[in-house]
Amino acid sequence: MQYRKYAGTDIKLSALGFGAMRLPDDDDFAVECMQHALDGGLNFIDSAPGYRGGSEREPGSSEKLVGRAIKAVPRDQVYVSTKNATGCPSASEWREGLENSLRNLDTDYIDFYQLVHGMRWESYTEAFRPNAWEEALKARDEGLIRHFSFSSHDSPENIIKLLEEGIFESCIIQYNLLDRANEPVIDYARENGISILVMGPVGGGRLGMRSEQLESIVSGVRSTPELALRFVLNNPGVTTALSGMNTIEMIDENIATASLDSALSDDEMAAIEETLKKNEALAELYCTGCDYCMPCPQNVGISRIFAAMNMHRVWGMTEAAKQRYARLGPESRSGLLQADACVECGSCETLCPQNIPIIEQLKESHEALKG
Numbered sequence: 001m002q003y004r005k006y007a008g009t010d011i012k013l014s015a016l017g018f019g020a021m022r023l024p025d026d027d028d029f030a031v032e033c034m035q036h037a038l039d040g041g042l043n044f045i046d047s048a049p050g051y052r053g054g055s056e057r058e059p060g061s062s063e064k065l066v067g068r069a070i071k072a073v074p075r076d077q078v079y080v081s082t083k084n085a086t087g088c089p090s091a092s093e094w095r096e097g098l099e100n101s102l103r104n105l106d107t108d109y110i111d112f113y114q115l116v117h118g119m120r121w122e123s124y125t126e127a128f129r130p131n132a133w134e135e136a137l138k139a140r141d142e143g144l145i146r147h148f149s150f151s152s153h154d155s156p157e158n159i160i161k162l163l164e165e166g167i168f169e170s171c172i173i174q175y176n177l178l179d180r181a182n183e184p185v186i187d188y189a190r191e192n193g194i195s196i197l198v199m200g201p202v203g204g205g206r207l208g209m210r211s212e213q214l215e216s217i218v219s220g221v222r223s224t225p226e227l228a229l230r231f232v233l234n235n236p237g238v239t240t241a242l243s244g245m246n247t248i249e250m251i252d253e254n255i256a257t258a259s260l261d262s263a264l265s266d267d268e269m270a271a272i273e274e275t276l277k278k279n280e281a282l283a284e285l286y287c288t289g290c291d292y293c294m295p296c297p298q299n300v301g302i303s304r305i306f307a308a309m310n311m312h313r314v315w316g317m318t319e320a321a322k323q324r325y326a327r328l329g330p331e332s333r334s335g336l337l338q339a340d341a342c343v344e345c346g347s348c349e350t351l352c353p354q355n356i357p358i359i360e361q362l363k364e365s366h367e368a369l370k371g
């Protein structure tokens with residue numbers, strides 16, 4: 001495993017972190033997966049109070065499972081990140097959010113606290129700074145939080161503005177082969193000694209499936225997720241790539257990739273960029289599968305539909321995409337429905353951090369993938 005220094009500290013974070021947003025359905029196996037990763041040298045796990053770790057669980061379940069997993073190692077040998085999702089209406093409610101996470105995680109302190117889950121410039125200036133900043137300082141003085149950070153889906157310009165405030169040691173932002181918009185943020189952070197923790201390095205699963213086209217660009221690459229992780233870790237401004245992994249095989253593969261010290265060459269990077277440009281026009285859907293848009297009142301399987309649509313549109317895997325789409329319906333285990341169940345209420349669109357025109361894209365997806 002490669003280890004990289006965290007901000008201005010002596011902390012060495014594993015280049016691969018465990019993102020506990022999606023976890024296997026079985027609780028014991030979810031814990032086993034995280035502990036397997038810790039055995040393999042990973043030392044960083046990210047969670048959030050809103051993460052269920054699977055649609056069948058209650059919010060907070062991910063933190064509780066992380067709390068169970070980290071019992072396997074001495075507390076000072078694992079770094080835990082979680083987030084404050086209260087929206088900072090008041091100091092006391094922000095504090096309540098923190099205490100709730102500490103309880104869920106069953107720990108005395110949080111190493112990297114995302115002071116606001118999904119911070120935006122407006123939420124920073126209008127809510128966090130006036131209502132919760134003093135409370136955050138107090139919590140750090142009390143030893144409940146070790147390092148100030150935030151996660152964000154705001155524009156790169158606004159994320160840089162947040163970093164310019166000079167109070168954060170790191171931030172969690174999205175970055176992958178399919179979404180490079182945050183490269184200026186990564187450059188700014190690198191120049192200013194701030195750590196970048198990447199969410200969605202495997203494109204939220206879009207780069208988990210085989211793309212012979214991408215794999216053929218770099219000789220010796222064994223799989224598309226390997227190329228995806230190598231691409232992210234090749235950026236010298238990235239400290240850790242937080243990947244969601246729900247099988248032992250994925251964990252082993254990603255640990256092996258994060259242990260490679262071979263950087264991509266300039267020629268390989270240029271070839272990747274050329275291919276991506278060609279695909280860009282096709283890839284209008286940038287759904288990360290975060291499920292912030294759920295639950296849909298009509299039970300439309302939004303992220304699953306978009307995952308299938310990307311398989312078809314971007315990577316030309318149409319048969320596999322249609323098979324995936326056909327699995328949705330009232331008889332399916334999840335009960336999630338195909339796109340034609342949408343009644344265009346619009347509630348999902350206001351929640352999507354990627355600003356995807358969901359209603360329109362659902363219609364296109366149904367036309368392309370229906371039987």
Ligand SMILES: NC(=O)c1ccc[n+]([C@@H]2O[C@H](COP(=O)([O-])OP(=O)(O)OC[C@H]3O[C@@H](n4cnc5c(N)ncnc54)[C@H](OP(=O)(O)O)[C@@H]3O)[C@@H](O)[C@H]2O)c1
Binds near residue numbers: 022198246
């Ligand atoms: N993405 C977001 O919007 C977001 C927001 C806030 C925070 N975060 C944080 O960032 C973490 C990571 O985000 P993410 O879960 O979107 O990360 P990701 O690593 O980009 O996506 C995870 C998915 O990629 C696929 N995958 C990963 N490694 C693979 C491998 N070796 N082989 C095949 N498939 C592989 C799996 O897809 P399948 O399950 O489909 O097989 C897996 O569920 C989250 O857990 C969370 O802690 C993310």
Ligand code: SF4
Binds near residue numbers: 299343347349359
């Ligand atoms: S617009 Fe359609 S997909 Fe979105 S929440 Fe409403 S019914 Fe569900």
Ligand code: SF4
Binds near residue numbers: 286293351352
């Ligand atoms: S449509 Fe938007 S909110 Fe819904 S899963 Fe995709 S990226 Fe997330």
